[in-house]
Amino acid sequence: MTRIVVIGADAAGASAASQIKRRRTDWEVVMFERGQITSYAACGLPYWVAGQVPRQDMLIARTPRQHRARGIDVRLGTEVVGIDPRASSVTVRTQDGQESIEGYDQLVIGTGALPVRPPIPGSQAPNVATVHTVPGTQDLVDQLTRSGSAPRRAVVVGAGFIGIEMAEAFLDRGIAVTVIDQATHPMVSFDPDMGAVLAESMADQGVACAFGQAVREVELDEAGLAQAVLTDAGRYPCELVVLALGVRPNTGIAIEAGLPVGDSGGLLTDRRQQVRDHEDIWAAGDCVETYHRLLRTTVHMPLGTHANKQGRVLGLNVAGEYATFPGIIGTAITKVGTAHLSRTGLTEAQAAQAGFDAVAAKVQTSVIAGYMPNPGRMITKVLAERGTGRLLGGQIIGDRVGAAKRIDTLAMAIWTGFTAEDLTGADLSYAPPFSPTWDPVQTAARRLLPTI
Ligand SMILES: Cc1cc2nc3c(=O)[nH]c(=O)nc-3n(C[C@H](O)[C@H](O)[C@H](O)COP(=O)(O)OP(=O)(O)OC[C@H]3O[C@@H](n4cnc5c(N)ncnc54)[C@H](O)[C@@H]3O)c2cc1C
Numbered sequence: 001m002t003r004i005v006v007i008g009a010d011a012a013g014a015s016a017a018s019q020i021k022r023r024r025t026d027w028e029v030v031m032f033e034r035g036q037i038t039s040y041a042a043c044g045l046p047y048w049v050a051g052q053v054p055r056q057d058m059l060i061a062r063t064p065r066q067h068r069a070r071g072i073d074v075r076l077g078t079e080v081v082g083i084d085p086r087a088s089s090v091t092v093r094t095q096d097g098q099e100s101i102e103g104y105d106q107l108v109i110g111t112g113a114l115p116v117r118p119p120i121p122g123s124q125a126p127n128v129a130t131v132h133t134v135p136g137t138q139d140l141v142d143q144l145t146r147s148g149s150a151p152r153r154a155v156v157v158g159a160g161f162i163g164i165e166m167a168e169a170f171l172d173r174g175i176a177v178t179v180i181d182q183a184t185h186p187m188v189s190f191d192p193d194m195g196a197v198l199a200e201s202m203a204d205q206g207v208a209c210a211f212g213q214a215v216r217e218v219e220l221d222e223a224g225l226a227q228a229v230l231t232d233a234g235r236y237p238c239e240l241v242v243l244a245l246g247v248r249p250n251t252g253i254a255i256e257a258g259l260p261v262g263d264s265g266g267l268l269t270d271r272r273q274q275v276r277d278h279e280d281i282w283a284a285g286d287c288v289e290t291y292h293r294l295l296r297t298t299v300h301m302p303l304g305t306h307a308n309k310q311g312r313v314l315g316l317n318v319a320g321e322y323a324t325f326p327g328i329i330g331t332a333i334t335k336v337g338t339a340h341l342s343r344t345g346l347t348e349a350q351a352a353q354a355g356f357d358a359v360a361a362k363v364q365t366s367v368i369a370g371y372m373p374n375p376g377r378m379i380t381k382v383l384a385e386r387g388t389g390r391l392l393g394g395q396i397i398g399d400r401v402g403a404a405k406r407i408d409t410l411a412m413a414i415w416t417g418f419t420a421e422d423l424t425g426a427d428l429s430y431a432p433p434f435s436p437t438w439d440p441v442q443t444a445a446r447r448l449l450p451t452i
Pocket of ligand 1: 007008009010011012013032033034035041042043044045046078079080081110111112113131132133162250253284285286287302303304305306307
């Protein structure tokens with residue numbers, strides 16, 4: 001019987017296992033997971049911390065029991081500690097320390113990523129958290145809901161996607177929050193001018209912002225608990241610290257096995273998610289580098305949307321069908337309180353670094369028709385290549401629902417090779433409760449035209 005071994009039971013691994021088992025019911029699919037849960041929405045963790053999602057189990061898309069009912073042999077509390085590509089086997093270790101060798105015909109690696117934890121003195125204190133796993137986040141939720149001694153002040157180190165989502169979570173909980181970042185503006189995946197707009201909104205909403213400061217130390221009290229974060233410019237007292245400094249591919253065992261990785265440490269695969277030069281090893285999700293269609297190179301872009309799609313593609317291929325993952329263009333969306341923000345394609349700096357001569361236009365508009373109640377405000381920035389007019393990127397910040405998700409219009413335009421002129425004339429929907437007459441992405445594209 002053909003035996004498929006899957007490492008990791010979340011977005012990538014579990015998607016792949018499900019696809020394979022659905023198509024090859026007679027194959028043995030064994031999924032090793034070092035934790036105790038499967039198919040969980042890490043993306044929802046900040047909203048659980050915020051209290052918007054009331055219960056942990058609401059974040060679980062498919063339990064181990066549900067996977068088993070579909071014929072997948074789920075082994076919880078079982079870590080894969082070694083891969084031997086020559087012997088086509090992995091070494092697994094259970095929680096009681098027992099090790100065994102498990103053979104495979106095809107191996108699927110979906111080990112995800114690990115939070116970056118630089119060696120900041122004091123950062124190992126029990127009230128210094130990362131938001132990455134359900135059990136780890138449970139500890140954080142427990143601290144926040146502890147009667148009598150719940151924290152009143154939190155510091156978030158890092159103003160990327162997870163950092164600003166955690167700032168919102170603390171605001172929702174009524175906890176004073178300071179966000180520290182060594183960059184001079186939040187969200188370095190946006191242009192600095194858009195980051196400045198976000199910083200202003202965060203400050204207006206009551207988030208204390210300490211940008212352009214490097215964290216030196218977490219100051220501990222006599223009990224060994226964090227009581228302040230020290231930077232090269234200040235001291236920020238708190239009872240809770242969240243480190244949100246990004247993630248790196250969790251590929252230690254793959255590297256030890258000699259599998260190919262890129263500069264980020266992410267596994268290198270072909271478009272079918274097959275690990276390069278290894279016909280029986282496949283990988284998907286946060287542990288791989290992904291082809292960027294504009295940069296024409298692979299990058300590490302750890303997002304659930306890619307992990308799920310890549311897991312599906314991988315599963316179809318292992319099951320004997322043919323599918324390819326088409327690559328990415330860097331589309332992402334988030335919010336901090338009333339600031340809704342999104343991006344796609346290249347920033348001005350990325351475009352210049354990639355050798356594009358790019359022009360940019362930025363417009364401020366209402367989100368819906370200006371004469372409607374609560375029309376909102378949004379800033380839309382669009383980039384295109386000088387000469388050809390080919391769209392290269394865009395960013396949006398708006399203050400009501402309906403603003404940031406418009407990035408998908410821009411993403412599809414870039415995806416299909418639209419020029420600014422194409423987008424300006426495209427047939428988009430309009431009615432006053434939804435949009436100004438000219439959709440803001442079209443207004444921005446039109447503003448670009450004379451500069452191309
Ligand atoms: C707080 C937060 C918010 C996020 N928000 C968004 C969002 O809004 N939108 C978005 O697109 N993405 C978001 N993401 C990213 C998204 O959650 C990840 O991209 C996605 O979970 C990756 O799936 P994965 O299966 O590749 O890896 P993971 O989800 O990390 O799963 C890997 C699994 O493998 C297991 N494992 C690892 N090593 C081993 C081993 N050696 N043996 C056995 N098991 C192992 C792990 O325990 C884990 O269960 C967010 C992530 C976080 C943490």
